[in-house]
Amino acid sequence: MPDGTLAGRPAPAGVAAAGAGRDAHPLVVRNLVKRYGAGRPEVLKGISLSFEPRGVVAIIGPSGTGKSTFIRCINRLVEPTSGEIRFMGRDIVSLGRQELRLVRRRIGMVFQEYNLVERLSVMENVLCGRLGYVPAWRAWLRRYPQADVEQAFDLLDMVGLGDFVHQRADSLSGGQRQRVGIARAVMQDPDLLLADEPTSSLDPKTSVEIMELLARVAEQRHVPVLVNIHDVTLARRFAGRIVGMSEGRVVYDGPPDGLEDEHLRAIYGGEDWLS
Amino acid sequence: MTGAVLHDRIWRRFTPAERLARFAAYLAIVAAFVASLRTVEVIPEFLYDAPEQMADLLNRMWPADLAYYPAGVHAALVETLHIATLGTLFSIVLAVPVALLSARNITRSAALNWLGKLVLVSSRSVNSLVWALLFVAVFGPGALAGTLAIAFRSVGFVGKLLAEALEEAAPGPVEALRAAGAPPASVLLKGFWPQVQPAFWSVALFRWDINVRESAVLGLVGAGGIGLVLNSAMDLFQWDRVATALIAIFAVVIAAEVLVTQIRKRIL
Amino acid sequence: MTAASAGGDRRAFRANWPARAGLLALVLYVLYAGQILDLSWDRFVFGLDQGGRFLSRLVPPDFTRWSLLLDGLLESLQIAIIATVLGVAVSLPVGLCAARNLMPWWVSTPVRAFIAVCRSFHPIIVAIVFVKAIGFGALAGILALVVASIGFVAKLFAEAIEEISMKQVEAVRATGASFANVVTMGVLPQVLARFIGFATYQLDSNLRNSTMVGIVGGGGIGGTLFAAFQRFDYDFLCAILIAIIALIMLGELLATRLRAIFQ
Known part of the structure; x- marks a missing residue:
């Protein structure tokens, strides 16, 4: 096993403690640059950020500004062009395929379009979070370890879908699907939770509920949550720290209270919309 | 070209190039058909004879020997x-x-x-x-x-x-x-x-x-x-x-x- | 469902008994049928050995009798073209007569039965019947492929007509047009593009089969192929196969082009 702490499955609190013991910042990004193809403009122009082991961090900014690219670089769904991403003390950018897979198990991800496997049941979608730990043949025969199944039931109860276990994912509403998506991500026992525009496809009321759920996960499971969101009000309400991005650069990094109109102008441009 | 179309306000289903391609395709099909008909080796007697021979064959097929099915066909x-x-x-x-x-x-x-x-x-x-x-x-x-x-x-x-x-x-x-x-x-x-x-x-x-x-x-x-x-x-x-x-x-x-x-x- | 899941011992997955039974039946069937057909491992191994020798006799392909080869290919091509044009031409009225939304049932039902007969028999079987009836040669092959074309094109054409919007047909009918006018003004414009699509597919399919009808005496390269096979003339066989594959790929390319032009 390349890394003992990654391969094992200690209790969440233990992980947080181990992570904190090794490094006060479980995730450190240095000078991250991304361009899609040589000669194309840089989407990320040297991002440097470090993240605390707990709490919700919201990344705000207009669409097309590289928020999503940034978050996808962290688990290398998008390959960074250059820079360093240090997660639990290891540089993700330089990992080989197999090592990357093992690191990805510790990073949960929630998607804008939920990305559930539509034709599978809610339970099976949640258990998909364990695919990194369970051999393929066991997953195929649905012989998941009993502990995983019990945790999946608990998580479904937590997100309020305990009665939907056997329903197919395509029969759920958007908000319900996103709850399943969150349960799947938490199922990984992650040391970090990434959420890429988790509320953009949802109505305002459901958006608040989903953000509450993410904040609760961060709080109760001691998992740092990094969330892309373009709704400033939601970001202010649920995040302990806000990162404002504009045109591939970080233009604000601080607490929600410190976010003034001038920052928002710098992030989103223009001013009419503020009044 | 576009100017002319705008000027005349004539609606055409296909551009001239498309029409030309279609015309060429039709022409090629007809030419290939005619050329094939003229060169294919079909014995004329066979052709004139065909309806009669087919009728004769169907006649010999009818009635079908259904009793043969269990012994010879089923397996x-x-x-x-x-x-x-x-x-x-x-x-x-x-x-x-x-x-x-x-x-x-x-x-x-x-x-x-x-x-x-x-x-x-x-x-x-x-x-x-x-x-x-x-x-x-x-x-x-x-x-x-x-x-x-x-x-x-x-x-x-x-x-x-x-x-x-x-x-x-x-x-x-x-x-x-x-x-x-x-x-x-x-x-x-x-x-x-x-x-x-x-x-x-x-x-x-x-x-x-x-x-x-x-x-x-x-x-x-x-x-x-x-x-x-x-x-x-x-x-x-x-x-x-x-x-x-x-x-x-x-x-x-x-x-x-x-x-x-x-x-x-x-x-x- | 919810009441049951509230209990202490909740099931993560519902047992899918039909799927399990189906899988079991499949496995049993494969074992049974394999035994019936005498598909044994020994025969397979023996065949692999034999196959190696066979393959070594296929290469190098022998193209010295290229003029014979070319004649056969050309005849296959002629058969395919003539059969497609005739078959498609016949399919137009036949397909119209089979459309249940245009024709009374006492017309459409027998015509549909006729199409079903045309479609049910593999072109080679039709070819062998024609060969026995009217003698060896390209004519039998052409007629067999005309039958195959009716089975495919007329069926799809009839289905396309059944899917059209009847509003346009009603509109033409309301002007007091004759039946012929209803068809040409109300029906054909809606389905002609698809009809041409079917026809190019049929050209492709006829070309494939025109290289085969010769095996039963229906003319074309198939006869040369079968003769080479029976004389164990395997290097010539290989050359013929390569030529046939090239012709079929060319035909596929041509059919794709034609579809693009008429799209």
Whole structure:
């Protein structure tokens, strides 16, 4: 096993403690640059950020500004062009395929379009979070370890879908699907939770509920949550720290209270919309 | 050009280039048809004689010797069905890896994709009768050659449609499983397979239906099934028995088609 | 469902008994059918050995009798073209008569039965019947492929007509047009593009089968192929196969082009 702490499955609190013991910042990004193809403009122009082991961090900014690219670089769904991403003390950018897979198990991800496997049941979608730990043949025969199944039931109860276990994912509403998506991500026992525009496809009321759920996960499971969101009000309400991005650069990094109109102008441009 | 169109306000369905291409295509078809008609070697006497000869043949076929069915046709018919079914199953086993190889969103290597496509195209380009000839030469006459012929002919069809279904699978769920650190086999089983399952069953049923039809001819080259009965009855000029075999083929083909339509309605 | 899941011992997955039974039946069938057809491992291994020798006799392909080869290919091509044009031409009225939304049932039902007969028999079987009836040669092949074309094109054409919007047909009918006018003004414009699509598919399919009808005496390269096979003339067989595959790929390319032009 390349890394003992990654391969094992200690209790969440233990992980947080181990992570904190090794490094006060479980995730450190240095000078991250991304361009899609040589000669194309840089989407990320040297991002440097470090993240605390707990709490919700919201990344705000207009669409097309590289928020999503940034978050996808962290688990290398998008390959960074250059820079360093240090997660639990290891540089993700330089990992080989197999090592990357093992690191990805510790990073949960929630998607804008939920990305559930539509034709599978809610339970099976949640258990998909364990695919990194369970051999393929066991997953195929649905012989998941009993502990995983019990945790999946608990998580479904937590997100309020305990009665939907056997329903197919395509029969759920958007908000319900996103709850399943969150349960799947938490199922990984992650040391970090990434959420890429988790509320953009949802109505305002459901958006608040989903953000509450993410904040609760961060709080109760001691998992740092990094969330892309373009709704400033939601970001202010649920995040302990806000990162404002504009045109591939970080233009604000601080607490929600410190976010003034001038920052928002710098992030989103223009001013009419503020009044 | 556009200026003129705007000026005249004439609406045309096709651009001049399209019209020219269509005209050229029509011309080429007519020319090819005329040229073929003038050069093909058809003996005129045969042509004038054809209606009479056909009537004569049908006359000799009627009434069909249905009493021959239990003794001479039934076993061969069942063998034909087995050849079609086993051949289809075997073709699926062969087609799945080739489809995975040629699907661009699964195998990320243009060279390997191309290799997979090449296998699929070659399979489709060789008729099942030719496959049967080759396998008869290798395994000797019999149902084994027929089953393999059906399987090898179907690989191209099943593999192509399966690869297309895989390429049309939604990338989101697959991305989510990869992001969770799932190994490639799990991504295939839990990300792709549920998505392509309806297409898979539909393709398999469709190909089985075709194969029931195809396997009826294999006997003509010695690869087993009802074609053998048909051939020997023809060689002996027992036209009433030929009619029995033809009626049996017709009934089975229609039954297979009805069955497939019903199953598709129920489960898909 | 919800009441049951609230209990202490909750099931993560519902047992899918039909699927399990189906899988078991499939396995049993494969074993049974394999035994019936005498598909044994020994024969397979023996065949692999034999196959190696067979393959070594296929190469190198022998193209020295290229003029014979070319004649056969040309005849196959002629058969395919003539059969497609005639078959498609016949399919037009036949397909119209089979459309249930245009024709009374006492016309459409027998015509549909006729199409079903045309479709049910493999072109080679039809070819062998024609060969026995009217003698060896390209004519039997052409007629067999005309029958095959009717089975495919007329069926799909009839289905396409059944899917059209009847509003346009009603509109033409309301002007007091004759039946012929209803068809040419109300029906054909809606389905002609698809009809041409079917026809190019049929050209492709006929080309494939025109290389095969010769096996039973229906003219074309198939006769040369079968003769080479029976004389164990395997290197010539290989050359013929390569030529056939090239012709079929060319045909596929041509059919794709034609479809693009008429799209």
